[in-house]
Amino acid sequence: MLQKTSEKPRKSDNVLVLVRHGQSEWNRLNMFTGWKDVGLSEEGEAEAHRAGLLLKEEGLVFDSAFASTLKRAHNTLDIILGELGQGKLPTVKAAALNERDYGQLVGINKEEARKRFGADQVHVWQRSYDIAPPGGESLKDTAARVCPFFDRWIVPELQAGKNVIVVAHGNSLRSLIMELDKLTPEEVQDYSIATATPVIYRVKADGTLVEKRNLAA
Numbered sequence: 096m097l098q099k100t101s102e103k104p105r106k107s108d109n110v111l112v113l114v115r116h117g118q119s120e121w122n123r124l125n126m127f128t129g130w131k132d133v134g135l136s137e138e139g140e141a142e143a144h145r146a147g148l149l150l151k152e153e154g155l156v157f158d159s160a161f162a163s164t165l166k167r168a169h170n171t172l173d174i175i176l177g178e179l180g181q182g183k184l185p186t187v188k189a190a191a192l193n194e195r196d197y198g199q200l201v202g203i204n205k206e207e208a209r210k211r212f213g214a215d216q217v218h219v220w221q222r223s224y225d226i227a228p229p230g231g232e233s234l235k236d237t238a239a240r241v242c243p244f245f246d247r248w249i250v251p252e253l254q255a256g257k258n259v260i261v262v263a264h265g266n267s268l269r270s271l272i273m274e275l276d277k278l279t280p281e282e283v284q285d286y287s288i289a290t291a292t293p294v295i296y297r298v299k300a301d302g303t304l305v306e307k308r309n310l311a312a
């Protein structure tokens with residue numbers, strides 16, 4: 096995993112950009128989604144275009160692109176790359192980056208789940224580190240597939256000086272950012288990621304992280 100340094104960022108640093116997909120149809124309906132492969136809503140497509148324009152304003156050009164195998168993520172990536180004029184960049188789709196499996200909660204409206212199981216219990220399932228929803232994955236389980244994939248396939252790209260974009264999901268990215276930012280299980284409970292809001296890490300040639308920024312519209 097990449098380490099952090101307190102050195103100042105430099106223009107020559109390369110970047111790792113992490114983006115949660117734009118609003119999906121089931122985000123719009125406030126339903127637990129997990130591995131269900133639902134598409135982007137109209138608003139989600141618009142958000143993805145806005146994220147692409149924000150990255151364009153930053154002057155970013157990517158050398159490598161990764162997304163999950165779920166269409167809300169790789170469609171968001173396609174829209175972003177289109178805005179950047181990089182629609183031909185080959186992209187890697189990996190199931191290891193898929194959203195956390197929400198098990199028996201999938202397809203249930205989140206408000207309805209709070210009424211049925213209690214708000215505190217649902218919050219524990221949504222945000223705790225090592226407690227899984229029934230039949231699903233905890234954040235720890237999710238990290239156990241996301242982080243090894245990141246180390247195996249993405250870190251070498253960054254260490255080779257490439258600019259990398261990764262489009263994935265609220266919880267698969269939380270598990271990765273927990274590792275990158277060295278968040279404790281308590282800290283990660285309060286950490287959530289907005290849809291289509293790029294998180295930019297600057298990465299030095301030796302692979303250390305120098306700066307993290309959120310690109311809010």
Ligand SMILES: O=C(O)[C@H](O)COP(=O)(O)O
Nearest residue numbers: 126127128129194221265
């Ligand atoms: O799978 C889902 O329902 C969402 O993508 C993430 O849900 P959460 O923000 O409730 O964890």
